Amino acid sequence: MRLSHLFLRAGAFVLAAGVSVLAARTTVAMVEDISVMSVQENLVDADMPWTSVIGDGLQVILEGSAPSEAARFRAMSSAGRVVDASRVIDNMTVVDTDGIAAPEFAVEILRNDSGVSLIGLIPADTNREALNARIARIAGGAEVTDFLEAADYPVPPNWRAAMDYALRALDLLPRSKISVSAERVEITAIADSALEKSQLETSLARTAPTGVQRAITITAPRPVISPYTVRFTVDPDGARFAACAANSPESERTIISAASALGFSGKSSCVQALGAPTSEWGDAVATAIRALSDLDGGTVTVADTTVTLQGLETTDQAAFEQAAGTLGNTLPDLFELVTELPRPADPTAEGPPTFTATRSPEGQVQLRGRIETDLSNLTAENYAAAKFGAVNVTMGTNVAEGLPADWSVRVLAALEALAQLSSGNVSVTPETVSVAGQTGNANADAQITALLIDKLGATANAELDITYVEALDPVAGLPTPDECIAQIGVVTSERKILFDPGSASLTSASQDIMDDIADILRRCPDIALQIAGYTDSQGGEDMNQQLSQQRAEAVLDALRVRRIPISTFAADGLGEVDPIADNDTAEGREANRRIEFSLIQAETADDDATTTDADNDTAEDQ
Known part of the structure; x- marks a missing residue:
């Protein structure tokens, strides 16, 4: 009995121990699985999927290749927030960053x-x-x-x-x-x-x-043209456009194609603009141009919805009438056809009455010739004064009878055309308005033609001899930044920018120089300009630097007062550095007290702030 009880008790103890071990192992496995799963989920949520988590009992081992040391540290910290940090084992590596390409800036x-x-x-x-x-x-x-x-x-x-x-x-x-x-x-x-x-x-x-x-x-928004005009001429001098407006690239190609078939070989001068009376503009203009193919020459003018067909003085009457009839039947319904066949004029002993106006390159305007009435003469004088300035106008006209009814209109239209030129002359007769001269506007021919058609009608006979001069163009004629600096150097080579002794106040004698420099800079927009002030070596170094800075800023302020945009300008006081003469002599010290103008060059990797000096861009001060 005693042995059986002993074995029974020992068996119960062994069984309890086995169950305890099994329960402990199960608990550890559950804790390990839960820890691994929780840590892995937290790392994924933290956008670190490159990590892998391995459980080893109560320990959590992190493996994987971290993109950086910081990323490795964040992974360890993230795992330490889920389980005790002492249980986290770091078995991660860090990717070699030497081979990582630099990002694109x-x-x-x-x-x-x-x-x-x-x-x-x-x-x-x-x-x-x-x-x-x-x-x-x-x-x-x-x-x-x-x-x-x-x-x-x-x-x-x-x-x-x-x-x-x-x-x-x-x-x-x-x-x-x-x-x-x-x-x-x-x-x-x-x-x-x-x-x-x-x-x-x-x-x-x-x-x-x-x-x-x-x-x-x-x-840029397209310009609005009124009247919307095309004028094309074929005569012994060749085929050419005096004005051309198109409402689309396709319309322009259609017009130029029709003109090329009649011998036009120049570059297209058509302006794409708003204001076309119909979407069929290109086809209507091409139809009108093709009407000249049956004639020995002539001019076709399309102004809004009016098409004017003009022959030459030598054009056969029957051929002209046939061409006009064909054109009238093929034009879109919206358009109206007007025809004119000029005949040679009978010569007279006196010749036709004439009005002329000339404009010199300096802006002086002279009016000569015949005017209808005293009121018309006063009107012409006032109109010219408004266009050119009263002090620039000289009257040499005389009042005469027997002039055409639209003579005053023709005179005012001619003056308005003259205002489009930098220099030149206009001449008015009962039959023709002639315009000749120079301009900086590449589209002046087309604009003056449209002007005369608008004022005098589609049958107006205009003779244009206008030369485009690039130097007069307000855009194309702009000097380069280097040319601007060179021009400033010319201004300051013989005259000095002077200051009152020991101060940053410009002297009255320097105001004219600043005016000239401002005139140059008005034609030099958006240049990066450095205004550098220098002193001689007398006095303290800090005091000289401060004085030179104040003087450079005084020059900058003088340009600002003259309404020069200075957003790209810099005023730098450089003190007594970079002397250009010997400071031991009075003449040398005077030379070293100076203002220099130069261009600020764009920064580079090798030179953070490079400036170039112009050899003759130095202005001196006292």
């Missing part, structure tokens, strides 16, 4: 009436304070939204030049989108007019950095 800039926004990646060594100040100045008080991130990687060679160019463009373009990379700057913008579009394209081309590709798209 790029910025997207958007500017509109509501402000400026920036998004992208820039180098970590960028001067954010200076960049933010520049953007704020460009925004002009509007909101600036900055989503720029920075990365500490080597700066590409052309990055600073590209970014500087993009910010200059942003300053010019109040409605624009600019994409910047180290190799390319893409600009999309809207201009208010075709002239502003041309000026902006010229300015952006003049300030473009080397080594950076550009893609510039600037759109």
